[in-house]
Amino acid sequence: GALVYQYPRRTICKSGTSMRMECQAVGFQATSVAWYRQSPQKTFELIALSTVNSAIKYEQNFTQEKFPISHPNLSFSSMTVLNAYLEDRGLYLCGARVTANSDYTFGSGTRLLVI
């Protein structure tokens, strides 16, 4: 079946440092990858949508300068939280899908704690 693995599962970083998280699709081709963040007491917000061979589209309030994303092939994507601060803590979720008409398969998320 289609699975998405995210690692690390949880991580702690010092304020002002950066943290890279990874997303691996298994059993299908991840043409599109969506990165979401769930901040404490909030719902999932879309950070950006990455489609292979297309430009990465960031949502309002999120930028490439802060959340650079790499999507080099159909099974892997990574996102870095640069210069992390307290407001960046939360659960980062990766969702991948084959085509625009297919449903996302989500990973378990990477929980980021900033101290």
Place this chain on the structure above:
Amino acid sequence: GDSVTQTEGPVTVSESESLIINCTYSATSIAYPNLFWYVRYPGEGLQLLLKVITAGQKGSSRGFEATYNKETTSFHLQKASVQESDSAVYYCALGDPPNTNKVVFGTGTRLQVLP
């Protein structure tokens, strides 16, 4: 913008009792959004529970049901008899067809089923 509002949790019910988790949506840019219920069990990723893409239709999975009601813009999740294993966080969500680039999530409802 588009939004989803659902029952604020936590919701606690006893095993074999009935359950309803309310969900209403506002789709300002989409006439007929796709509607989803996702579930996140402890320690696991976000899983698609059920999906309905046609107004008036009902989706069902694992004993859960939800009917797409365009008149009331609702997509309430129901189950006649819950089990302890149903304890999880449930998210109502909408997406815009045919290119479901963005899935908009509700805040999630934590369900605890007591034995």
